[in-house]
Amino acid sequence: MLTRSVTPSAAATGQHRQGKPSEQRQVRVVIKTSSPPVERRSRPKDxxxxxxxxxxxxxxxxxxxxxxxxxxxxxxxxxxxxxxxxxxxxxxxxxxxxxxxxxxxxxxxxxxxxxxxxxxxxxxxxxxxxxxxxxxxxxxxxxxxxxxxxxxxxxxxxxxxxxxxxxxxxxxxxxxxxxxxxxxxxxxxxxxxxxxxxxxxxxxxxxxxxxxxxxxxxxxxxxxxxSDVAPTGRPATVPEAVPESAAVGNMREDLLRASVQLFHDRGYAEIGVEEIAAAVGLPASGVYRYYPSKADILAAAFYRAIDGLEAAVAEEVRTATDPVDAVRALTAVYVDLSFSQRELMSVYFAELINVAPGPRADLRLRQRSNIEQWAALLREVRPELSVVESRFLIYGALNLVSDLGVFLGPAAAQQEAPRIHNLMMITLLGSNVPEGQAWHASR
Missing domain, CATH: 1.10.357.10 (Tetracycline Repressor, domain 2)
Structure with missing residues (x-):
């Protein structure tokens, strides 16, 4: 309820402006309003x-x-x-x-x-x-x-x-x-x-x-x-990437290797440029002669990994005798790279989010392109699969390699490479993996 005082005008009181002013009266006007109730907000139970x-x-x-x-x-x-x-x-x-x-x-x-x-x-x-x-x-x-x-x-x-x-x-x-x-x-x-x-x-x-x-x-x-398909042969090895010829190239390689190891051991966010520099015997300022930033080191390492994978897969698929052999070849390459460059692959899955947006988008685009290529090969073997279904299985096969590498540890994972490759093939092809196709050390 609101109240206010009002002084009536001369016209309202019957008085005129001329002559002695009348004694003014105070009129109290009462205005009734309905105030909304105060809303009490309760904390959601969930x-x-x-x-x-x-x-x-x-x-x-x-x-x-x-x-x-x-x-x-x-x-x-x-x-x-x-x-x-x-x-x-x-x-x-x-x-x-x-x-x-x-x-x-x-x-x-x-x-x-x-x-x-x-x-x-x-x-x-x-x-x-x-x-x-x-x-x-x-x-x-x-x-x-x-x-x-x-x-x-x-x-x-x-x-x-x-x-x-x-x-x-x-x-x-x-x-x-x-x-x-x-x-x-x-x-x-x-x-x-x-x-x-x-x-x-x-x-x-x-x-x-x-x-x-x-x-x-x-x-x-x-x-x-x-499935009781037994792995055959022995794991093949992927040669180390050839470092750049000049001294500058060697230091770039040293920085990449040291950075990846540090990122793997403690996480990208926990490592500073000073620690990377100290690992290769440089002052912190010396790192910037080779890479503009820590994020650029990470991106360079990832480009190195994806370049190597694409080159190896292209060569194996080119020499494959049939679609099943092509699937076998690309999965064998992936197992080899995953365990010969274990730290790098682990860092890739965990730290890609920390690469700058431009390179990150490019790397993801190349990753999707590789998945599409692999899925197309799989569909030649299993035409009953849709494009999306074949991609689901590709992701499943790739994921088991990285997970088993972590569960088993580096030495055991390398020893179990034939079995892991066998599991990849079964994931992709079902129980119809041709005998002798599970692991083939052809390189």
């Missing part, structure tokens, strides 16, 4: 979940150092102080993000356990279907696994690793029942490859219906579990 999801997506897409607490708060539409009511800081958000998929996978396996106790084949498919469906549901947030190993605190790594091994164990039990000739270690690698093929969908944005994605991945994983 705010913590919304924050967690936004953080997981951001970390999955941009990595740990590419995301700030402010970014996550803005995405949810809250202040930093409101976010801190639910999570104490950025690392807590990252750790929670790393656990989201793991929690979901454990819940999915618990639901599918005991579905077919007397039939290991059907029980395996039930487990795999649960895991695939869960990964599809969490596809945008599950890419965190690419970053988690490097940035998790040491005290948090072992519990997560132990829980991941339990997921592997639940599926491994089915695989051993199907293939009792496998040792526990062999079964572990087999299941790790299957999980990696499934997890590959978090590394790209190709679109298929969820039902078709599930069937495609389920068929590939089943073929991995049931």
């Amino acid at each position: 705010r913590r979940d919304r924050i967690a999801t936004a953080a997981a997506i951001a970390f999955s897409e941009r990595g740990y150092h590419g995301v700030s607490v402010e970014d996550i708060a803005a995405e949810v539409g809250i202040t930093k102080s409101a976010l801190y009511r639910h999570f104490p800081g950025k690392y807590a958000l990252f750790l929670n993000s790393a656990l989201i998929l793991l929690d979901a996978l454990e819940a999915a396996l618990e639901q599918s356990s005991g579905a077919h106790p007397g039939n290991p084949h059907e029980q395996l498919r039930a487990h795999l279907s649960s895991i695939i469906g869960t990964t599809i549901t969490h596809r945008r947030t599950a890419g965190i696994y690419r970053w988690k190993r490097r940035y998790l605190h040491k005290k948090d790594r072992q519990p997560i690793r132990a829980r991941s091994w339990e997921v592997n164990r639940a599926i491994r039990e089915c695989v051993i029942r199907i293939r009792p000739e496998l040792s526990d270690g062999d079964a572990f690698v087999t299941v790790a490859a299957m999980l990696s093929v499934i997890g590959s969908i978090t590394a790209h944005s190709l679109v298929l219906s969820p039902r078709r994605v599930e069937q495609l991945l389920l068929d590939a994983c089943t073929a991995i579990a049931e």
Whole structure:
């Protein structure tokens, strides 16, 4: 309710301006208004979940150092102080993000356990279907696994690793029942490859219906579990890249090698130009004689890797005798490069986001072009696959190489190269891998 005082005019009181002014009267006018009720905004009950999801997506897409607490708060539409009511800081958000998929996978396996106790084949498919469906549901947030190993605190790594091994164990039990000739270690690698093929969908944005994605991945994983195609021959080696002839060229090579090793060991964001320079015996200013910036060193290393891969694949495909031989050749080249240049390949998958936008877009364009070329070769062997389906399988096969390289460690991965190549071929061709085609050391 509002009130105001009004002094009436002369006309309103019957008085005239001439003569003695009349005694003025104060008139109180009362105006009634209806004030809107004060809205009390309650905190959404799902705010913590919304924050967690936004953080997981951001970390999955941009990595740990590419995301700030402010970014996550803005995405949810809250202040930093409101976010801190639910999570104490950025690392807590990252750790929670790393656990989201793991929690979901454990819940999915618990639901599918005991579905077919007397039939290991059907029980395996039930487990795999649960895991695939869960990964599809969490596809945008599950890419965190690419970053988690490097940035998790040491005290948090072992519990997560132990829980991941339990997921592997639940599926491994089915695989051993199907293939009792496998040792526990062999079964572990087999299941790790299957999980990696499934997890590959978090590394790209190709679109298929969820039902078709599930069937495609389920068929590939089943073929991995049931195939007994043995690798033959021995791993071939890729020669070291020939350094540039001049002294300047040698120092450029030294800087590349030292940088890649440092980026691999501690992460790109943790390394400064001073440390790179010290690793090759230069002052910090000396690095700029060869590369304009740290990001340019990273880009140069990646161009070196993709140039070498494209050249090797082109030569192998040119000399292939048929489409199956071409698929075998390109996968063998990829396994060789992945393990002979392990640190570089690892850095590529983890740190591409840190390359400047122009070179990064170019590198991704070349990567997609390579995938398209490989998918076209695969479709010559398997014409029943669509273009997109063949690309899904290519990504799955490539992903298992990088993941198994991490799980096994450098020495074991090199020793297991024939088996890993065999797993790639089964992923791509199903259970119909021609005998003797799994590994062929022709170079």
